[in-house]
Each structure stands twice: as structure tokens, then as C-alpha cells.
Amino acid sequence: MIKNKRKLFMKKNRSTNFELLRLLCIIFIITHHTIVHGSFSLNCDKIEINQIFMLFSTTGGSIAVDIFVLLAGYFGIKNEFKIHHFIKLVFEVEIISLFWNVIIYIYIYIVKNMELFDIKNVFPIVFHRYSYIFEYLFIYACSNIINNFVYSLSKQKLKLIVVILLINYSIVPSIFSWLDYDNTNIAGFTMNIWFITMYIVGAYIRLYLNEISWEKGLIGLICSYCCLLTFIYTYNFHYVKENLMISFDTVFLKRNFIFTFSTSVLWLLTFSNLKISFNKTINYISSCSLTIFLFHDNVIARNVLWNHVFRQNKYEYTNELIPYLVLVVICVFAGGIVISAMSKKILTVLLASKTLVNIERRISGWK
Secondary structure, three states, X not given: OHHHHHHHHHHHHOOHHHHHHHHHHHHHHHHHHHHHOOOOOOEOOOOOHHHHHHHHHHHHHHXXXXXXXXXXXXXXXXXXXXXXXXHHHHHHHHHHHHXXXXXXXXXXXXXXXXXXXXXXXXXXXXXXXXXXXXXXXXHHHOHHHHHHHHHOOOHHHHHXXXXXXXXXXXXXXXXXXXXXXXXXXXXXXXXXXXXXXXXHHHHHHHHHOOOOOHHHHHHHHHHHHHHHHHHHHHHHHHHHHHHOEOOOOOHHHOOOOHHHHHHHHHHHHHHHOOOOOOOHHHHHHHHOHHHHHHHHOOHHHHHHHHHHHHOHHHHOOOOOHHHHHHHHHHHHHHHHHHHHHHHHHHHHHHHOOHHHHHHHHHHHOOO
């Protein structure tokens, strides 16, 4: 009976509306990295369609990361930390990284003859080789503690905590960002603190704000996006006049900028009540999100994909830039799905091995 309930709950967790949101987020992240790591010169004397498109595309990266953490809190508040899931996630990151690194190093050695081997890439979690993976694992490992804290508070007290966190780590630094170029350089701010804040916000939405219609969420989302883009474009129009180039490194593209945060929340609110029929294809592709991220954001892969394979910076000042960038995103996305399909077979065998089961039992204290 308990097993059946777990299956039913998992099926609910894998609702296609949330899987579609995850799918969009990984596309946002690929698009962001295609631009940011594309070695573009960014030089221009005025902002034209290519620069407008690139600036718009970069907004999705920070928004998507915030959405993923919000989703962790949204679902995590109703779940307990399981050592099996944690070990599986760690092994998944390690095996996929190792599998993909082998392919990259073979390509580098044979095709490009570049000796870039770095032992740190074999242990990406320990050496922090991927952005946000360590932080995500940290949040998951602390989820029981955070959940107990959330449940110990009344709705009003939890709302107060959320307000205090957002004022300190989002609103105040966003308002006074002109005093400090990097709005993450504030007292006590770390990426772990921001992830905890977003996790708690996601939990609050699940517990108390889950009845907002998708129509209202969509209207708010459009308004928030317009505000975010207004800040980004206004800043860059001014920046171009002074520096003859556009800038991706602005306070308005930070994860804790107020309109980045609000846009992320409104994406979640819009999709949480969006009625979409179960779609096996969308759910499967969404399950490849982690692999797609690990596939294209590998430290060495960044250099190989963006500077040797696609070289999208060649099209920076041509009419072909936008369609070519769309093609690059599609190729990276498809490549990640292929890598995911291959690595899942390896993971299935390893996770079923007696050695891993014994390790899991020892860590969890099972007899």
C-alpha cells in the first residue's frame, strides 16, 4: 500500500506542466551560455537587432537557476530527505561527468591535439567544477532541516521570514546597486544563502500561494519581464554610448536582482496551475535536464563547443547570427539528450550493484 502511494505521489510530482517548465529552463540556460561563453567581442556604436537579441537571451540564465531552486523548495517541502536519492544524484553527476570527459579528451587529443587534462574535472562536485551543482546538493542535504524550520512557523511568521530575507538579499541590494557594482557583495550574502532563501520561497508558494490562477500569473510574468528588460536595455544604451560595447555583467542580470526574482516566481506561479495533459515525451526530455546541463557546461566542453565546434562569434555582426544561435541551442539540446540516453544505461547498472547498495546501507545506518 505504501509503495502504491509513493508511485502515485511521484506521478503527481512529475506533472507535465512542471516538466515543461523545467524543459524551458534548461533551454534558457543553454541559450544564456551560448551567448555568455561565445567569445563575442560585444563592440558596437549602437544597439541593433543582434545586440537586442543577445541581451534578451542572457536574461534566461539567472531566471532559470532561480526557478530550479524554487521548484526544489516547492516539491521538497512535501518530501523527506532520502540518502538513496542523494547518493544517486551524486553518482549521476560523477558518472555523467566522467563519461563526457572521456569523450571530450579523446576529441581534444585526436582532433585538436590539445592536452588539457585536469584531474579536477573527474571530481566535479569536490572541486566545484559546475556552477550551482554543489549548492543544489547542499540544499537537498539540508532539506529536512529547512522543512522542519518551515513547518515550525505559522503562516504569518513564515511570511515575515520570507519578507526579511528578500528585503536583505534582494530588494535593498537592487535599490542601492549603483553604490556597489555587484549586488551580491553585501553583508552575509553567499550563493548558499540565496539558494536557501529561494527554497523557502518555493516552500511558501506550495503551502500558501498555490491557488493563484495561471492567467494572473501570466499577466504578472509579462509585467515583470518588461520591467527587467527595461532596466537591462536602458543600462546598455547608456553603456554603449560611454564604452562602445554592450555588457552582460550588470547588476540587472544577477540572480538576486528584484525583477529576476519576481520573474522566476511568476514563472512558477503560472505553471503551477496550468492544466496540461500528461505527455510522456515532454516528461522524458525533461528528465534529461541534469545531463544536458552537465553536457554543455563542463569546464573543458565550454572551450570545445563554443570556440572550436560552433564558433558562433563569427556571426556576431551578420544577419545569420540569430538563426545560427537557435541552431546551436537545438544541437546542444539534442546532444545532451543523446548523452543522457547513453549515460542512463551505465547508471542503471552501477546503481544496482551490490557495492553501491552496501555503501548506501553503511551511510544510512541500515543493518
